[in-house]
Amino acid sequence: MKNAVLQRCAPVLALMLLLTGCAVNPVTGEKQLSLIGESQELALGAEQYTPTQQTQGGQFYVDPELTLYVREVGQKMARVSDRPDLPYEFVVLNSSVPNAWALPGGKIAINRGLLVKFDDEAQLASVLGHEIVHAAARHSVQRMQQGMLINAGVAGLGFALSDSQWSGLLMGGAAMGAQLALAQYGQGDELESDHYGIVYMKKAGYDPQAAVELQEIFLEMSKGREAGFVDGLFATHPPSSTRVRENSKLVGKIGSGGYRGADVYQKKTAFLRKVQPAYDAHDEAMKLASDGDMNAALTKVDEAINVLPREAMFYSLRGRIHQELNNPDKASADFEKAVSLYPEMFIYRLHSGLNALTLNNLSKARENLTRANEVVPTSIAFLRLGDIAVKENNRKEAIAYYSKAAESSGDIAEEARRKLAALTQ
Numbered sequence: 001m002k003n004a005v006l007q008r009c010a011p012v013l014a015l016m017l018l019l020t021g022c023a024v025n026p027v028t029g030e031k032q033l034s035l036i037g038e039s040q041e042l043a044l045g046a047e048q049y050t051p052t053q054q055t056q057g058g059q060f061y062v063d064p065e066l067t068l069y070v071r072e073v074g075q076k077m078a079r080v081s082d083r084p085d086l087p088y089e090f091v092v093l094n095s096s097v098p099n100a101w102a103l104p105g106g107k108i109a110i111n112r113g114l115l116v117k118f119d120d121e122a123q124l125a126s127v128l129g130h131e132i133v134h135a136a137a138r139h140s141v142q143r144m145q146q147g148m149l150i151n152a153g154v155a156g157l158g159f160a161l162s163d164s165q166w167s168g169l170l171m172g173g174a175a176m177g178a179q180l181a182l183a184q185y186g187q188g189d190e191l192e193s194d195h196y197g198i199v200y201m202k203k204a205g206y207d208p209q210a211a212v213e214l215q216e217i218f219l220e221m222s223k224g225r226e227a228g229f230v231d232g233l234f235a236t237h238p239p240s241s242t243r244v245r246e247n248s249k250l251v252g253k254i255g256s257g258g259y260r261g262a263d264v265y266q267k268k269t270a271f272l273r274k275v276q277p278a279y280d281a282h283d284e285a286m287k288l289a290s291d292g293d294m295n296a297a298l299t300k301v302d303e304a305i306n307v308l309p310r311e312a313m314f315y316s317l318r319g320r321i322h323q324e325l326n327n328p329d330k331a332s333a334d335f336e337k338a339v340s341l342y343p344e345m346f347i348y349r350l351h352s353g354l355n356a357l358t359l360n361n362l363s364k365a366r367e368n369l370t371r372a373n374e375v376v377p378t379s380i381a382f383l384r385l386g387d388i389a390v391k392e393n394n395r396k397e398a399i400a401y402y403s404k405a406a407e408s409s410g411d412i413a414e415e416a417r418r419k420l421a422a423l424t425q
């Protein structure tokens, strides 16, 4: 095995001289190909952390205590890992999709939709430990080197817009972050992450049996094609009977027993579980809107707002429903509210900007689209910024924006190219 790796690496070394070469995997101790150095690895994670959070729902800001708790558990696991010095960060994302992901350099996220599925802290620690290994063992970096990243979907962006319109929406680095976070891991990476994750649990004082139990639950759920999981955790981290078997064998060897933290976990997630009906109503409203029943969707989203009036996501959805009902003024008020509650979130700015443009409020549209692009650049924002520049007779600026939008793909790029051609004739 080691010889095979060395053989594979030798021509690479010859080709790339001092630039790159073979390195020892920091977790497993095995030699592996290393085209991306540690500084690049860290830079990648640091640059992509915020945009990737935002394309996956943004931060669950209504419950900052929950994020503090997840961070605490995550850091406890990170300290006993094979790369304790990575700049680990942990965040809870505002998404009902049960999923968790890790970017290179230890930038980790877990969705509230997964947190509601756990019974205790040990189960949470097992998932965070698993993600820590993906980051520490450079799994996504390896896949990047091998050109194995596939196009990942971006969830939750639009019921009103068709998939083809949104394809190629994310530009540059933001697209890569989503790919890194949402690409599927192979069985080998999964087994490795399970194995060392369980070792870290034991080291940190958690009952490693929690990891086996959770895998069993996930395997059962995957057989029943449990809604949400199929596109979430199971797409990125596929469960298997092999994983259950290997984990169970390892726990038999190192011994079960340890901290479970059921009471603490229930207490820390009490608020999340209390407001869950609001998110359920939101998700139902989203579904109704996708099916075209805007009036029923409006009633449902109002229900969500009544339960949790400081959740920006609800206003954003209601704004989009008002847009569909040809009520751009009401939409405007809702988008403004969403932006005021979570000003950093690109998607709320994007909707607000696009709606302001339909109302011909050019300065408001420009400001919001520009702010959206500063966090997560999208082709649609560049295209509409070009339209604004045209309306303001700023030909040079319009060309610059249209050129940028034309770098993407799909309908948006086509529209940008057409408008660019008209301007440069």
Ligand SMILES: [Zn+2]
Residues within 6 Å of the ligand: 130, 134, 185, 189, 190, 193, 236, 237
């Ligand atoms: Zn995994």
